[in-house]
Amino acid sequence: MPDAPVQIEPERYELTAPPAYRFAVDRRDFIGLLGGGLLIAFSAGAQESGRRGRGQALPADLDAWLHIAEDGAVTICTGKTEVGQNIRTSLSQAAAEELHCPIAAIKLVMADTALVPYDMGTFGSRTTPTMAPQVRRAAATAREALLDLAAEKLQVDRAKLSIADGKIAGAGAAPMGFGELTKGQKISKTIARDVSVARPLGQSASKLEARDIVTGNHKYTPDLTRPGMLHGRVLRPPAFGATLANFEAPDASSLSGVTVVHEKNFVGVAAPTAQTAADALSKLKAEWKREPVPPGAASGPGLYEYLKQTASPGERDIQGSVEDGMAAADIKLQGAYTVAYIAHAPLEPRAALAEWDDGKLTVWTGTQVPFGVRSELASAFGVAEDRVRVIVPDTGSAYGGKHSGECAVEAARLAKSAGKPVKLVWTREEEFTWSYFRPAGLIEISSGVRHDGAVTAWECHNYNSGGSGLLSKYDFAGQRNTFHPAKSPLRQGSYRGLAATANHFAREVHMDELARAVKMDPLEFRLKNVKDERLRAVLQAAADRFGWGPGKSKAEGIGIAGGFEKGGYIATCAQVAVENSRIRILRVVEAFDCGAVVNPDQLKNQIQGAISMAIGGALFEQIRFGDGQVLNPRFSQYRVPRFSDMPEIEVVLVDRPDLPSAGAGETPIVGLAPAVSNAIFHLNGTRLRSLPMAL
Amino acid sequence: MPRVAQITVNGTPRPIDADPDIPLLTVLRDHLSLTGAKYGCGEGQCGACTVLLDGQSVRSCITSVRAAAGKQITTIEGIHHPLQDAFIEEGAMQCGYCTSGMIVSGVALLNKTPHPSRDEIVHHMNGNICRCGTYPRIVAAIQKAAQSHA
Numbered sequence: 145m146p147d148a149p150v151q152i153e154p155e156r157y158e159l160t161a162p163p164a165y166r167f168a169v170d171r172r173d174f175i176g177l178l179g180g181g182l183l184i185a186f187s188a189g190a191q192e193s194g195r196r197g198r199g200q201a202l203p204a205d206l207d208a209w210l211h212i213a214e215d216g217a218v219t220i221c222t223g224k225t226e227v228g229q230n231i232r233t234s235l236s237q238a239a240a241e242e243l244h245c246p247i248a249a250i251k252l253v254m255a256d257t258a259l260v261p262y263d264m265g266t267f268g269s270r271t272t273p274t275m276a277p278q279v280r281r282a283a284a285t286a287r288e289a290l291l292d293l294a295a296e297k298l299q300v301d302r303a304k305l306s307i308a309d310g311k312i313a314g315a316g317a318a319p320m321g322f323g324e325l326t327k328g329q330k331i332s333k334t335i336a337r338d339v340s341v342a343r344p345l346g347q348s349a350s351k352l353e354a355r356d357i358v359t360g361n362h363k364y365t366p367d368l369t370r371p372g373m374l375h376g377r378v379l380r381p382p383a384f385g386a387t388l389a390n391f392e393a394p395d396a397s398s399l400s401g402v403t404v405v406h407e408k409n410f411v412g413v414a415a416p417t418a419q420t421a422a423d424a425l426s427k428l429k430a431e432w433k434r435e436p437v438p439p440g441a442a443s444g445p446g447l448y449e450y451l452k453q454t455a456s457p458g459e460r461d462i463q464g465s466v467e468d469g470m471a472a473a474d475i476k477l478q479g480a481y482t483v484a485y486i487a488h489a490p491l492e493p494r495a496a497l498a499e500w501d502d503g504k505l506t507v508w509t510g511t512q513v514p515f516g517v518r519s520e521l522a523s524a525f526g527v528a529e530d531r532v533r534v535i536v537p538d539t540g541s542a543y544g545g546k547h548s549g550e551c552a553v554e555a556a557r558l559a560k561s562a563g564k565p566v567k568l569v570w571t572r573e574e575e576f577t578w579s580y581f582r583p584a585g586l587i588e589i590s591s592g593v594r595h596d597g598a599v600t601a602w603e604c605h606n607y608n609s610g611g612s613g614l615l616s617k618y619d620f621a622g623q624r625n626t627f628h629p630a631k632s633p634l635r636q637g638s639y640r641g642l643a644a645t646a647n648h649f650a651r652e653v654h655m656d657e658l659a660r661a662v663k664m665d666p667l668e669f670r671l672k673n674v675k676d677e678r679l680r681a682v683l684q685a686a687a688d689r690f691g692w693g694p695g696k697s698k699a700e701g702i703g704i705a706g707g708f709e710k711g712g713y714i715a716t717c718a719q720v721a722v723e724n725s726r727i728r729i730l731r732v733v734e735a736f737d738c739g740a741v742v743n744p745d746q747l748k749n750q751i752q753g754a755i756s757m758a759i760g761g762a763l764f765e766q767i768r769f770g771d772g773q774v775l776n777p778r779f780s781q782y783r784v785p786r787f788s789d790m791p792e793i794e795v796v797l798v799d800r801p802d803l804p805s806a807g808a809g810e811t812p813i814v815g816l817a818p819a820v821s822n823a824i825f826h827l828n829g830t831r832l833r834s835l836p837m838a839l
Numbered sequence: 840m841p842r843v844a845q846i847t848v849n850g851t852p853r854p855i856d857a858d859p860d861i862p863l864l865t866v867l868r869d870h871l872s873l874t875g876a877k878y879g880c881g882e883g884q885c886g887a888c889t890v891l892l893d894g895q896s897v898r899s900c901i902t903s904v905r906a907a908a909g910k911q912i913t914t915i916e917g918i919h920h921p922l923q924d925a926f927i928e929e930g931a932m933q934c935g936y937c938t939s940g941m942i943v944s945g946v947a948l949l950n951k952t953p954h955p956s957r958d959e960i961v962h963h964m965n966g967n968i969c970r971c972g973t974y975p976r977i978v979a980a981i982q983k984a985a986q987s988h989a
Binding site: 227228229230350351353354355357358359360361362363364366367369375417418419489490491492493538539540541543569571572745746749750752753754755756757778779780784785786787788790793 | 872874878932936938965969973
């Protein structure tokens, strides 16, 4: 299947420029490194490995390697990172299915810039639609090459041979392992463009690293050590944008064994133990010059006016005529919807272990963009990129929050001065304050609808939160949608689902308002306004499982929402109650269609997880800030979903084995908030238009 | 205050040389290289650092090493319990960073209450955060492990 050009949303543009070259290791060197065997280089298809630009299609490039060694070991090298979305397993599954070998026979080397080809990063739910088909083609190319080798070796008709359970058999010959066929040879092939690949088998497979995780043996960046390693800490300014006005390094005798580093605005320490580093940090005295903070640049109602005032005109997407649509409308409505800044709060905070050796830098760090971090490091220290190696251990989650390399740069800076490896693990307060946030936003919608339920006009302005999911699958006769970038008072960036959460919240709550205005059932109203079969199918599937329909009394408090983003179609039904003036979500049914299902159980896990995470943004989470400071940088002050917040969750997988697989880590997050808001209106007539929602 | 010279971890006395006020988590991870317990918040709010002290679950990030001295400390590395298999069978993890703490907390519950109700599980586990949102699967895993004990 050909890959569609990849469109990247503007919010992703915090990433640094790509390197000037693409091959971390020369192809010949790479074969030398691996020894004999069969090497397949993937170099077909439009991939994410190229130069990025707003709305720009990305060119084809080399994406990964697959190698079958003389001992039969299958190694695949990819720049993708494992952050809990389970691609270590799903990519291994793809290769094992094509090679007809056990999944355990596959070794996936992920995100080590010295071993893997350039990759733009792991985000945008791109691994399953773009990398997995590449892995399949590479594995299928290897399979065909192995069959060629076997036919030649046995001098038999190739058509009589078959591969099963990692062995080639047929034509009366004893089964041969892959390694036996490649022994004594060095074969290099480029992925075959016309090789036939199978659809995903759609079977559940356990997470490959699960045993290590449940025994505490799985190593994340904070768990690593190096000989002679020191522990680092960084002195933080009292407010965003503050600059160092005065700093005097303390008397060396008072801090024995501690390296103090001061370069421009950066002050940090490295010490033999984490405790000594913390103690040393507390003894440092610095004066900071704070920047004035403009009025409105604080959490609270004034924030949204501030965003609107600082917004740029943006780019409009126009379909039909809004004016004609308004003229044809029987009822007109307006609504304003807001979403707060929220934090990713990955349970593993930013961490990095940096080591300099003879002018070469190696950094282990949890990031979604290993090559971007390599560029940041090279640029920060004025060294060539081939002198920097970034290795990404499996990471304690990210959710779009680890696209930057500040912690890696800080650790490397400390290590450089200390002359020893330095590990830096950000504190929770640092993670909450000095990372970046999901953008806050204001969304204003004006619409017109006929008495028969047909939406004739739709004008939507999104201030600051982003363009993802701004356009819908609804067949509104006239519509104008505009994303207005604004001056964000906080550092903002990617987040699971990006602005699709905000845009779906606004649109699906407004749709509910329109349905009520024309006295139609909200499901019927949506179906009246959408012809897209896949969206209709998920809406119907969720409604059927939920038991949506006439006969539901107001006391039940039910709501529905649907949408489309990143190739996935979603519909969510929610049932709510109010207990002690607080919203309680009792039951959620979510139907999801992401094309062909790869691993049903892990897909359900992602959808359930997205629903759970969405509860936080819907009901509790918001960054409170003012005067250049985050005011709630702790889990005791920033409420995230817990066991007791969980509703009964049911997932309906709408499998489309006839269609390419889309990614599933993000889109399932968008339906929960509007479904809950609509359910509250159904329950008690209160229309909640701001996230987080409170009664 | 004298320094702490020994703690007993997973049944084995381990010599250390630690300031009595430093967190047990720091000693386990940095002095003894037992990295299964994780740092997540430093204020006992997330449960990623959970270990057992004489069978009771505690947050090792806010437990001083002095408070742990003389007691039986059990970390995830010392746990061999059907709950670990149940986590795998139920797919009760995504990134896995919270999993050590979840399992140690779950084992503490099952040791005390071999057949907990759903409400008892939620109540006991509510101090452990899974940011990936695998809560329903963790509840199912604890229920499954409880049944296997029947």
